[in-house]
Amino acid sequence: MLDEPDHCSPAHAELRRRLDEGRARARLDQTQLARKAGVGRTTVSKALSSRGGLPSVETVTALADVLKLPMGELLELRRTAAEETGAAPADVSGPGRAIGQWEPHELEVHPAGSGETGADGGRALPKYVAREHDAVLADAVAAAAAGHSGIAVLVGTSSTGKTRACWEAVQPLAEKGWRLWHPFDPTRAEAALGDLHRVGPRTVVWLNEAQHYLGDRKFGERIAAAVHQLLIDEQRGPVLVLGTLWPEYAHDYTALPEPGGGDPYSRVRELLAGHTASVPDTFDTKALAEAKAFAERGDALLADALTRSRDGGRITQDLAGAPELLRRYEQPRKPAARALLEAAMDARRLGVGLHLPQAFLAAAACDYLSDDDYDQLSDDWVEQAYAELAERVHGKQAPLRHTTPRPPRCSPTPTTSMLAPKGPVFRLADYLEQHGRTTRRHLCPPASFWNAAHAHLTHPDDLNNLAEAAEDRHRLQWSHHLRQRAADHGNTDALYLLARMREGAGDREGAEALAWQVVDHGSNDVLDLLALMREMAGDREGAEALYRQAADHGSIDALYLLAALRVRAGDREGAEALAWQAADHGNTNALYLLAEMRVEAGDREGAEALYRQAADRGGTNALYRLAEMREGAGDREGAEDLYRQAADHGSIHALNLLIEMRERAGDQEGAETLARQAADHGNTRALYLLALWRERAGNREGAEALARQAADHGSIDALYRLAVFREEAWGWEGAEALYRQAADHGNTDALYRLAVFREEAWGWEGAEALYRQAADHGSIDALYRLIGMRERAGDREGAEVLAWQAADHGDTRALYLLAEMREKAGDREGAEALYRQAADHGETNALYHLAERPIRFHRLWPHGLDPDGTPTSPWQPFVSVERSGHVPPGTS
Structure with missing residues (x-):
């Protein structure tokens, strides 16, 4: 050369x-x-x-x-x-900038979730889950890195992860100093056509939403030609062109023209030929498993999305649509749209099914509007609001979309015609449903909601779920009316409960009538219950009659319960005959009853044979009972063998007894071996019990070693429980070190005990940090201490914030406690408001404390509360709404 x-x-x-x-x-x-x-x-x-x-x-x-x-x-x-x-200056290297200088959202990667921030301060992205199309991209990137220009275009519907896949694919090129160019100014097509000739080597050309380039009517074909020229120009290579397309565009661009017709996409078709890869709408089984693994390792965004993955793994659509769905809820164009969404959120969180009738939502929404907003409603407000909520966001999701329920797959029943709602039905976006469950869990729906449910809902399960929700909130009248509606529509749970209520009120005839309705719907359990109630009331004859009726209707449990009734009546012969009938039909409890009868009669051999039959049917307790009998007869070896069999069948108690037998016999090594075997099978309690036995025997060093083994096997309670035992036996000094070890292993109770000791020894200042640490790890008791401290210091606002933290952790007693503090401070109005908030959380005791004494509570609110929290006027229970003509409050 x-x-x-x-x-x-x-x-x-x-x-x-x-x-x-x-x-x-x-x-x-x-x-x-x-x-x-x-x-x-x-x-x-x-x-x-x-x-x-x-x-x-x-x-x-x-x-x-x-x-x-x-x-x-x-x-x-x-x-x-x-x-x-006279060549081009050295500092001119073509359009674009280093890949590492780009932020993924600048390249149109959809923000995920509701706004979490990443470690770099930007919008967080979930961990990336690779799928089959990523292999196509990886091959194109590897070829580009090796010096060969190429193009790859991902084809998939909206928000399926196409752009994110391209971003992840180019990261190896970032490490090699490659550039990335995203043409978009003044328009995408003009930018691409204007500067494609300037693209230099080691550049990624980013054609996201490629229809804006290749589908442009004026420049599309010229852009395709320029891209093709770039790919074959070795002097300018290597380059990599990455694009994304929706399927409908890909179909239009690659379809062959009709004979004699025009061919508007000939160059585009040539460019894409052999260079597209499909992106599926859903995660397959492998991808879902990887997503779940990332979630378990702390990826909050994926964990959140997986809770809503009812639609066959549409994870990326959920993540992409969440921010816009939340914005549409919080910033609606019309207040009526938000009212509909809140009515739908409340319906879903209180147990109504996925398909929400339009008539129900429209009627329910009224009381979610302020007086001013309600007065300004136009005649067509319903249509306008539904139209606004039907507009789709990323991932083809809409806040509230019209849907068509699938035809029923069950065989026809008398109530089948009642299951389908009348008129159009709508479905709330999964993300907004979950958002509502979190943000509205403290709220009781207004009166219009309950009226609409009673008037427009027909599915018996929906009605019964709402009845239970109303009862939980002490809205007793609405609970009764909705439960009656559920019963009238065939809900057996509602009928069952109404039968119990009638029986408890002394209306045996009415209770039996309802019980037979339950039987007509295929459930015999209510007859067993009524029979038991008759028996408890001393009416053995009535109880036996009901048990026999239930047995005649196929209830095997009724045969067993009837046999037990005969035993208590002294009719052993009749009891045995009935018990054998139940046992022959597979009732294992009947075998236990027969065995106990044999034991009482002194027939130990016959009892053992029956217990063995029960054990052969999977009755682990039968093996345990046999072992007890052997041990009582002095047959330690036989007892140990049976305890081992029971332990092998999953009886933790049998294994613990087996370990205790070894310990009592002085075989510490054997006991410890069994405990370790149990721990290896997930029963760390065995090691912990062994540690306690060693502690009681004075072997503190051995006890501590075993407790540590239990902790190493995952039982973080073991060290804490041993510390409690040691504190009770020898005081704080002997237990402090163990509490610290337990706290180091993540035991929140140990942190709390250390904080209590610190407070007792050095006062509040020395303990507050530990209480905060325990509270941050979920200790409600620590939160109570902090609440009390804030209240004593006069910081009511701070105490209330902490109380809400406790409520958010699921413990509504904090609100109840704070209400008591307000009441003691003379703030009756504030106390009552907090008592009502606690009651809305399901804290029934709060209602009692709204009065000075429980008896006054019954006098003041014997009929419950209205939706707005005011006492309900007297009403007549146990009367069917449909039969009596009684109209619930607020209905028309």
Whole structure:
């Protein structure tokens, strides 16, 4: 090569000489050098040839890096050569910037979730879950890194993860110093057509939403031609073109034209041929498993999305749509839209099914509006609000969308016609449903909600769920009316409960009538219950009659319960006959009853045979009972064998007794071996019990060692329980070290005990930090201490904030406690408000304390509360709404 006539400028010749000498020293031929530098073989050949033209900045940089040559000197030679020959300046390397300088959301990767912040202060992204199409991208990236230009276009519906996949794919190129160019200004098509000719080597051309480029009516075909030219121009390579498309666009661009018709996408079709990959709408089983693994390792965004993955793994759509769904709820164009959403949220969180009738939502929404907003409603407010909520966000999700329930898959029943709601039905977006469960869990729906439910809901399960929700909130009248509606529509749980209430009120005839309705719907359990209630009331004859009726209707449990009734009546012969009938039909409890009868009769052999039958049917307790009998008879070896069998069948108590037998016999090594075996099978309690036995025996060192073993096997309670035992036996001094060990293992109770000791020894200041630490780890008792401290200091606002923290952890007693504090401080109005909030959380005791004494509570609110929290006027229970003509409050 050095013998060729040199037509280069002096600087260019020197640049070429240094590169070629570096190649020779590295003992690389041109093909090997091209592969290592990630450029094409032709590019290397031209860079080392006097007739090849001045190499680009990217080529010089890549070759200098591989050959370990002084990059600055070579780039200076390249700049001088460019000035001598009039070539493009050295600092011009084409459009774009280093990949590492881009932020993924700048490249149109959808924000995920509701606004979490990442470690860099930007919007957080969930861990990336690779799928099959990622292999196609990986191949294209690997080829580009090896010096071969290429194009790959992902095809999939909205928000299926196409853009995120491209972003993850180019990260290996970022490490190699590649650039990325995203043409978008002044328009995408104009930017692409204007600067594609300037794209230099080692550049990713980012054509996200490629329809804006390739589908442009004026420039689309020219852009496709320019991309094609870029890909085949070796001097400008390697480059990688990445794009995304929706399926409908891909179909239009790749479809063959009709004979004799126009062909508007001929160049686009050629460009895409063989270079597209499909992105599925859902995660497959493997991808879901990986997503769950990331969630378990702390990825909050994926964990949150997986809780809503009812739609067959539409994880990316959920993550992409969440921010906009939340914005549409919090910033609606019309207040009526938000009212509909809140009515739907309350319906779902209180137990109404997925399909919400339009008539129900429209009627329920009224009281969610302020008086001013309600007065300004137009005649077509319902249509306007539904139209607003039907507008889709990313992932084809809508806040509240019209849906068509699937046809029933069950066989026809008398109530089948009642299950389908009348008129259009709507479905609330999963994300908003979950948001409502979190943010509205403290609220009781207004009167319009309960009226609408009673008037428009027909599914018996929906009605019964709402009845239970009303009862939980002490809205007793609505609970009764909705339960009656549920019963009238065939809900057996509602009928069952109403039967119990009638029986308890002394209306046996009414209770039996309802019980038979339950039986007609296929459930015999209510007859067993009524029979038991009759028996408890002393009516054995009535109880036996009901048990027999239940047995005649196929209740095997009734046969067993009837046998037990005969035993208590002294009719052993009749009891045995009934028990054998139940046992022959598979009732294991009947075998236990027969065995106990044999024991009482002194027939131990017969009892053992029956217990063995029960054990053969899977009755682990039968093995345990047999072991007890053997141990009582002095057969330790036989008892131990049976305890072991019971333990092998999953009886933790049997295993603990087996360990205790070894311990009592002085076989500490055998007991410890069994305990370790139990721990290896997940029963760490065995090690903990063994530790307690050692502690009681005075072997403190052995006890502590076993407790640590239990902790190492995952039982963080073991060290704490041992510390409690030691504190009770020897005081704080002997227990403190163990409490600290338990706290170090993550036991919150141990942290709390350390805080209590610190408070007793050094006062509040020394304990507050530990109480805060325990509270942050979920200790409600620690929160109570902090609440009390704030209240004593006069910081009511701070105490209330902490009380809400406790309520958010599921413990509504904190609100109740704070209400008591307000009452003691003379703030009766504030106390009553907090008592009502606690009651809305389901804290029934709060209602009692709204009066001075429980008896006054019954006098003041014997009929419950209205939805707004005021006492309900007297009403008549146990009267069917439909039969009596009584209309619940607020209905028309």
